[in-house]
Amino acid sequence: MTAELVRGQNHPLPEARIEIRVSAGKPIVAGATLSDEQGAVHGVEWVAHPGSPTLPGIEVSKQAAADHRLACDLDALPESVHRVSVLLALPSGVGGPVRFGAVAAPFVAVTGLDGSEVASYTITGLDAESAVVALELYRRQGAWKVRAIGQGYAGGLAELLTDQGLPQAHQLAGTINEAVAQGLARSVAAPPPRTADGDRSRQAATPVRGQDQGGTAPQGVHGQVPPQHGHPGGQTSGSAGPSGAGTTGHGAPPSGYPSGPGQADPSAVTPSAGVGGPVNYSHPGRQPAAPPPPPPTAPPAQPGQPAQPVAGDATGWSMEERLYNQVWGMFEDLARSAAAYRSAVDFAESRMEQELDKVLSDPRSRIGGQGDAAREAARAKHSQLVDRARESLDRDLAQLTAESEVVEPALPPAFARWDNPVWQGYRVPMEVPMALRLGDLHLPESAGLSIPMLVRLPLERGLWIDSGRAGSVDASIADSDERRRLAMETAVAHAARLLAVYPAGDYAVHVIDPGGSGATALAPLTSTGVLAAPPAVGAAGVNEVLAGLTQRVDLVQMAIRGGAADSLPPDLDTAEQLVIVNDFPHGFDDRAVTQLRYLADEGPAVGVHLMLVADREDASAYGPLLDPLWRSLLRLTPVPDDHLADPWVGHAWTYDPSRVPNGSQVLQHVLTQVAAARRSWNR
Template identity: 90%
Template sequence: MTAELVRGQNHPLSQARLEIRVSAGKPVVAGATLSDEHGKVQGVEWVAHPGSPTLPGIEVSKQAAADHRLACDLDALPETVHRVSVLLALPTGVGGPVRFGAVAAPFVAVTGLDGSEVASYTVTGLDAESAVVALELYRRQGAWKVRAVGQGYAGGLAELLTDQGLPQARQLAGSINEAVVQGLARSVAAPPPRAADGDRSRHAATPALGQDQGGSTSPGAPGQVSPQHGHPGGQGPIASGAGPGAPQAAYPTASAPADPSAVTHPAGAGGPVNYSHPGRQAAAPPPPPPTAPPARPGQPAQPVAGDATGWSMEERLYNQVWGMFEDLARSTAAYRSAVDFAESRMEQELDKALSDPRARIGGQGDAAREAARAKHAELVDRAREALDRDLAQLTAEAEVVEPALPPAFARWDNPAWHGYRVPMEIPMAVRLGDLHLPESAGLSIPMLVRLPLERGLWIDSGRTGSFEGSIADSDDLRRLAMDTAVAHAARLLAVYPAGEYTVHVIDAAGSAASSLAPLVSTGVLAAPPAVGAAGVNEVLARLTQRVDLVQMAIRGGAADSLPSDLDPAEQLLIVNDFPHGFDDRAVTQLRYLADEGPAVGVHLMLVADREDAAAYGPLLDPLWRSLLRLTPVPDDHLADPWVGHTWTYDPSRVPPGSQVLQHVLTQVATARRSWNR
């Protein structure tokens, strides 16, 4: 029976190998400290954190996430360790909440390897604190217990670690935050939370939830699955309970603003700068969402494109894609957890069988080993069956959703581009590629990024850790990287209304002429690509001045006083072969644009090899961390914000020999000329 602890309460632990699961709703840092019988942490080597996630007997997550699973083996801890403290902290310097009082109360559960919950604790009563000791596992008279602590610290991790007697607390807290920021720079950002009534509902049917799947609690309760997120009949990746350890926290998906065409920026007393087209009308009320055809008895309901909740078909498709992404992440997490449990159980049974010398000599030991392996195979097969069932349903849904996507969400080979016309409204998001997991190589989920872009893009032109990146020629990689950048720029130009997106290019060495040909020949660029040091400085000075002017107008409440020749459109700067042609001043200006530009409509797209910039040392590290890294070849470098899976990113490529890019850019150029008249 599960013990629901309150602050200060303890509970005995009968198992040595445990999992500690954290559900926070927002990305948090999870760590652990080991301390002696006096409660003192002896040194930094006694702290498990994202930068150093593994210690004897304890392993924590490598990055900030909303859902964590910490592994603990009490028997493997050193004899001098008498206490394991589980720490939670809000990441700093990444734009998220800075105090626990502004987020949902974290939920922490101690479970066995079979997923059975031993004790749980909801960390309530926090306000200004940004770090907290959630619970502790402690040794008392040869036995281990768990205690709910809930001790918060307004001074963050530095204050918490200092309180535990660590001399290097401040330095370690800084290195932990550095590791977390680097991890977040590699992650796929979660969509912003939707309104309270915007929970994603795939179908009209309510999933049949078991006792451990949230059926007796309200949706969104800590540690429970929200019924709105499952598939009908309990057959979806969440409701199926594919194996022990399935993540059970509910996370919201995204919603669009009522008028996505109104691009506003942070404002002072004078209000926002509104870039919406003056001639547009308000959107009409949405049509009712489509309904699925009735399912045959015993069969899951047929998938329908746009069956998620939303104000418009575009929003419903957006929410449906994100729901598929979440479902695949959690279904795979359940499968991996079930496989881990099966392997752990087999190891325990084999150890038990071999612990008796008599069993090792006779045939009894061989029979025990065979039985353990057979049980392992049975558990893995059952987990794979559940995963395959979920993948089959998600694949069927993807086959329905993909053809229905609008151009902003569609692949370049989608027929939606054949009848492309320049839109009158800014879409919610844009597709920058696809994502898949090793267990589901045949199923890809569109990678949709909200507009306007909140982070710049870094297209990696160097060798990556992937197989494709390691075998490709370096010159081919550079060409592919620039081709990828041009394809992304063309898509951004295509999804914005006429005159509301402007692209600038810096090609200091003039080495990207062939890749840039579609942009240059159609005339969609604001000016010819800038070359040489003089061209670099001129473009950077112009965009830096634009950022300064808009910022001053906003802060001074004088948005109407901007110069008449200032282009109010969103600006994109593509830099090829960075940092070639950049001196220290130009690098500083680029960092300024990366930090301050997105808030006032100036965005970066760097095509660069990180190794080429090594001469600048740590000067460029903040710039790299502020950008979303994409690759011109498939690469597994992105992580999701829920369970931290490593996803393989597939770039969005134009089919060989296709004229779709030329067709789309010609339409954009024609619409721009008409708009300028």
């Protein structure tokens, strides 16, 4: 059983070869010092750091990262070493946060080589400190133990190393910072390419290379989730993936989960199709993890039958990460199986056409029954090939459907549909999840099988809820007023889910409703009191909200660029901010439009996010002025629509929004708890 340590608590280590895993919300530096029985560090050669990552018995990361693995073989340490101190520090001079109080609390875990967790420690209570001694491994009566330390230093690495008794502390701190800066510069170009070993393999058919896969797709890496999808081949076409992120048809590869089970993000997906190889849906936003804890094992399969699916049957350090990766694997499998089926059908049709052309080009076959027999034989071969491809697809769909039936009930609230019973036992979380569900994705061949569409958190781009006429049958039937109502209800459901998955006080929602037309749809938010302020109406209300959010973006940007994040005004709300804009662009002047474009472009990087509810046709009077705004947002529809285009394998994914069941009180139940937690937090 894992020991969850608090500061000062210790726990025995059952084995000598261990790993120390560090997880933080932002890139940090990890290192270790070796000391003798009196706690003295004898020199710089007793410090493992990015510039010198390997010492006898210890190895650390070579650069700053949000996740680290430190390998430790206690038996290989010199006999004079009685203590190993694990150090964490924020990178100096790279434009990031300068104190731990401005980032999520780092989490440190000691695990065995098989991934089994021995002890863990969440380092809380840090504020102005920029370096901290996280853990200490120490020898006591021939046995090794781990102790949670959590000692922070406002003076950074130099002060920490000085406190460790190292005379060359300032010089070594400079060496470490220089090594980290060089490492960051080298790592910006692109993440390491995904190898075939990283692909999820199951009994799904390998895609047959078709005309849409001849050649190598672009390998792009973007830290921001590109805009969501429009109609395939059109100006707003995008790329699909379970993370709900896509492209705008302007050449930017998707980032997120279909492109984004990211987003953005996840929430970042970069599908690529290589010549003769499988489609690569690698996720550059997620670096390869350490060997994870062994996932749940499926019951033994009957001879000749596929293995029974198990929820969490994927790699990852936690069940949440395993489920996220499993959903992504399901999306990948469905994409590959559908690509294989379509390619096989195309091949069968091409072969039949060639054989029929050959028959018709021979005058002798036109006389007698030879021509008819040849045509019948060509059609029979075609049917045989298509039937085989369909059998393979049906087998894959059956396996994926069985897996979906196991995975859906096991999903946490952030990944679950609104009708999942997990919401009935909802409690306000203590930490932000890795992703958020915005709906479902499916293909024409997949019938009732849908894959959750997840985007990585925090959001890396705004959302556009399209209230206009989409390509689906439902949207063409609904009149304009009904479409606007559905779009606003969809926006409220997404905002409620965002509020529900963040800890109390970590997320704030503003509403701009110039004409007051969204009052009915906004009732769940206004009646429960979860909004930061009443919905803004009229020109004065619009200007006040936009001016406040624009000023917040400016202040945070200046503080970060100047390395003075701790100098922000004390009354500045540091929570993530979401502003819902209804019925855009009606009621917005040129100044307000410019502010919205600024928030869409600059806001996500500093925690301000935009959700537009708008019909693009209504904005046609603005001409190309608003095109950059649409392209910067992730397009979602309030009704099912096949606007998520996947140019890498030629799929047009149908997006189905996440709806609250009719008559359900789940939204009221969840928002009531969010409001209560917020009031308690404010006290």
